[in-house]
Amino acid sequence: MVIIMLTFSMQLVRAYENTEHGFSINFPSGWEQSQNQDVVVLYTNDDGSASINVIVEETSLSLAAYATESKNQLENLDYYELITENSRTINGLNGYELVFAWTLFTDNETYYDLQDKQVFFVQNGKAFIITCGADYSDYDLFLPTFEQSLETFRLTSSGTPGIGMPDTTLIIILAVVIVVVVLAISMVLLRRRRKPTQQQSVAAETGTFYPPPPPPPPP
Numbered sequence: 001m002v003i004i005m006l007t008f009s010m011q012l013v014r015a016y017e018n019t020e021h022g023f024s025i026n027f028p029s030g031w032e033q034s035q036n037q038d039v040v041v042l043y044t045n046d047d048g049s050a051s052i053n054v055i056v057e058e059t060s061l062s063l064a065a066y067a068t069e070s071k072n073q074l075e076n077l078d079y080y081e082l083i084t085e086n087s088r089t090i091n092g093l094n095g096y097e098l099v100f101a102w103t104l105f106t107d108n109e110t111y112y113d114l115q116d117k118q119v120f121f122v123q124n125g126k127a128f129i130i131t132c133g134a135d136y137s138d139y140d141l142f143l144p145t146f147e148q149s150l151e152t153f154r155l156t157s158s159g160t161p162g163i164g165m166p167d168t169t170l171i172i173i174l175a176v177v178i179v180v181v182v183l184a185i186s187m188v189l190l191r192r193r194r195k196p197t198q199q200q201s202v203a204a205e206t207g208t209f210y211p212p213p214p215p216p217p218p219p
Contacts, residue, residue: 016041017156021056023128026152028052028145050134050142052149056126063122067096070120079103079113088119091154095121101136115139117146123155 014031017024018040027033027043031052034042042053059066067085074080081101088097097119104112116133130153132146 014043016043018054018056019156021126021128022156023054023056024152024154024156025054025130026149028149049138050132050145052130052132052146055129055131057129058125059122059127060125061122061127063094063096063120066120066122066127067098070118071098074098074100074102077102078105083115090119090121090151093121093123093153093155095119113137117143117150119150119153121153121155128153128155 014027014029015024016027021040028045031043031045034044036042036053039053039055042051044051061069071082071085074082077100079102082098083101084097084099086097088095097117099115099117101113101115104114106112113136114133115136116131118132119130121128130150132142132150134142
């Protein structure tokens with residue numbers, strides 16, 4: 001029984017290593033890699049309802065400062081709500097974790113309520129940002145899969161050391177917000193569009209589009 005469980009567990013992940021940036025992580029087996037110039041690597045599930053991506057950038061900020069700037073910039077997302085924030089250590093790497101909900105508008109009649117988990121590590125002048133996201137209503141279903149991948153993240157001996165960047169929030173704005181939006185758009189492009197709800201149809205007729213914010217997280 002133990003052997004069967006171990007074999008099944010090994011089949012759930014797909015190893016990925018990036019020698020340029022010096023890190024490795026396992027993605028869920030069956031998920032497909034997508035190409036996007038704004039991230040280092042992006043994987044989505046078969047219907048695009050969940051995804052995981054990694055971005056790497058040079059920074060001169062400390063982990064605490066990076067996390068603070070990230071939270072500030074994430075507030076620019078529509079209907080942003082910070083759910084939890086905590087320190088996070090994975091394989092000896094000290095990082096910081098944010099869990100938040102927000103709404104992605106694709107046009108005046110279609111929007112998606114999403115929930116993301118974002119983990120930051122700052123090492124050797126580089127920031128490593130891992131973002132896991134799904135529909136708000138499906139997030140808890142994918143959370144074990146997200147955690148399984150997150151726990152495999154490691155820095156390798158290869159990779160070009162970061163040289164440091166000026167202490168500015170501009171890079172943080174581009175990195176944190178873009179990586180979240182890219183993740184969400186990639187999910188949407190791989191899915192069938194939702195049919196407008198009755199509320200959205202009424203809004204379309206009146207020209208007013210103010211959907212309610214995502215519901216609060218379950219207790």
